[in-house]
Amino acid sequence: MFNPVSLPLLMAELAVASTETILHRSLLMATGDCTLAEYTRMVTEKMTASSLAAGALLAGESMEAVLAPYHSRATANAKRLRGRK
Template sequence: MKRRTRTKPFALAKMMTQLTAASWETIVHRSALMARGKCTPAEYRRMVIEKAAAAQAASVALLTGRRESAVLAPFLKRARANAKRLRRKS
């Protein structure tokens, strides 16, 4: 029998907070790039491709019956990576 792992009671709330912060940071950086006219076509493509990839991974997690935190994880991972990458770029 497969044993279910327990999640911490505030894991989902913590993930949502982290996702919000990383997303805001990414939006600010990308908006600044666009305002300065320095946003490359590769960055625009990345915006679309990363959302599609995260949505696909989240859909798989949802359809396989995994926890809510597993559904948010792909979005959080990509938002953090973008914020870190764009922070170095600025």
């Protein structure tokens, strides 16, 4: 069942988490502290999320299901990178 609040909330959380992740990664790159593993993660996580989102879209799933792979990765990255000092 579609919850009209869930999509806007999901999109807002995705926007905040993505912005935070970009900020942290940009700082890592600017200071020369970005590891090869982090660069690799940047590419592979987007490939995986895109594949899962495309599958959800082709299966006719909800927009929440299409955005979920991006949301889960962005929020996990923001949390993980927030802990790095």
